[in-house]
Amino acid sequence: MADLTLQHTVREWLADPEGNAALTEMLAAQGQTTKALAPVKRMSFEKLIKVSRGKFSREAADQLVEQVRAAKAAGGTTAPATSPGSGAATGDTRAETPEPAEFVEEITPGRFTGQTVVVTGAASGIGRATASRVAREGGRVVAVDMTAAGLEELRAELGGSGRLPDGAEIVPVTADITDDAGVARILEAAGGSVHGLANVAGIMDRFAAVHTVDDATWDRVFAVNVTGTMKLMRAVVPGMLAAAEGRIVNVSSEAGLRGSASGAAYTASKHAVVGLTKNAAFMYTGTGVRVNAVAPGGVATGMSPQDVDEFGMGRVQSAMGLMADIAVPEQLAASISFLLSADSTNINGQVLASDGGWSAA
Ligand SMILES: NC(=O)c1ccc[n+]([C@@H]2O[C@H](COP(=O)([O-])OP(=O)(O)OC[C@H]3O[C@@H](n4cnc5c(N)ncnc54)[C@H](O)[C@@H]3O)[C@@H](O)[C@H]2O)c1
Structure with a gap:
């Protein structure tokens, strides 16, 4: 895969050998494994930064992007790749399916008027x-x-x-x-x-x-x-x-x-x-x-x-x-x-x- 960015989802990061290695290393330093990412696997890094309220900072994400870019430039990692969408790393064993659209809030005008x-x-x-x-x-x-x-x-x-x-x-x-x-x-x-x-x-x-x-x-x-x-x-x-x-x-x-x-x-x-x-x-x-x-x-x-x-x-x-x-x-x-x-x-x-x-x- 080409370089990973903040627009790629957690699942795409995990499916990429260098992305997977970088995330595995970051989580291991916190005593965790990539299974911890299961509930956010469909989120892009950009969204994860927004919803994590500082727990996953933009600086940490930028550092991962840079780490993966450098690893790819150096010829890549020998870590086993996870096939895209297989979700093995996150415990999701379903076959690859299209990603569902993200929720978009739709206002019902006037629903609480006068209340x-x-x-x-x-x-x-x-x-x-x-x-x-x-x-x-x-x-x-x-x-x-x-x-x-x-x-x-x-x-x-x-x-x-x-x-x-x-x-x-x-x-x-x-x-x-x-x-x-x-x-x-x-x-x-x-x-x-x-x-x-x-x-x-x-x-x-x-x-x-x-x-x-x-x-x-x-x-x-x-x-x-x-x-x-x-x-x-x-x-x-x-x-x-x-x-x-x-x-x-x-x-x-x-x-x-x-x-x-x-x-x-x-x-x-x-x-x-x-x-x-x-x-x-x-x-x-x-x-x-x-x-x-x-x-x-x-x-x-x-x-x-x-x-x-x-x-x-x-x-x-x-x-x-x-x-x-x-x-x-x-x-x-x-x-x-x-x-x-x-x-x-x-x-x-x-x-x-x-x-x-x-x-x-
Ligand atoms: N976040 C989750 O995963 C989750 C899951 C299940 C249930 N909930 C429930 O959802 C509700 C909202 O939680 P959240 O996740 O938005 O948390 P949050 O911490 O973001 O918001 C809770 C808010 O309640 C306020 N608050 C706490 N004690 C108060 C008090 N005595 N008087 C007035 N305000 C007080 C806090 O200041 C805070 O702004 C909670 O009842 C929580 O138990 C949250």
Whole structure:
């Protein structure tokens, strides 16, 4: 193959002997193998740089391009080539097939016109993509996060370029969803009616199994993922019941569907989100208030585990072989905004796995 560039996909890099050798060497230095690239095999290096948020830098990518160019000029490597599309290095054993097109976000104009939607976790990742989408579809978005800078960035990005339709707005509220005073400020910013609530804010654990989980992690993960989610639901439901209209979307996780995707604290918290969702859906059946959840698989966001527990991470990694492609936050915003919209009519108490099929494996 000719020289590799940032426009080539991970799969093309792996199929090239020199590209494969360069990636193998880089990953070995991090204690990993090319199997770690399975969920991003269809991404170009350019896209990987964008979604990795600094974990795969442009400098590192440029260095790989240069390393491969030099290796080819020197006559190439003796490393065995992986045939294009065979995917042997990433555990994908399907025969070569055409690459599916990348997701392109398509706005539904006016879908949220006249509605106020509270979106938590709006400074980053899935929450930010959801807030952006709802606002560009006409909604007045109360964008909540603990990180003020990210909220301002979102507002500047949307307002600054004049992308928002009439009546649409980003109302940033810097608040911790576990704090009652913060929740009260969110409700105040929302004003009269809240038509939709997307409970997206959440935090990970350290992948610790129950015999090593520490109290601080357990308490904080439950406080944010479960108690914070409940507090916002509790705050908005009375108004929704009075209006006989409202849609709540909670964000669970693959870890809310099975036991093999994270540590004990996060897994238990995301199962609790499923329980909270189903209970509320049952309680409010027939009132006009509907409550559903989305369970994302792997998504390229700011979320990354800190101070990882080796035993737990090892167990989780051993079960990740069939993980689907990693998604971009806009793909999750597509699922969440559907459930937030009137088009999800008749869907209540459901957990929508938005994971490319991972949970079907
Ligand atoms: N990224 C993934 O692969 C993945 C997979 C499954 C589920 N999820 C879930 O998706 C949701 C969004 O995660 P993300 O990947 O976009 O992560 P992210 O870290 O990019 O965004 C989460 C946001 O929530 C905010 N937040 C955290 N605690 C808060 C609090 N107490 N009050 C207010 N804001 C708070 C953070 O500041 C951050 O901006 C989470 O609930 C997460 O558990 C993510």
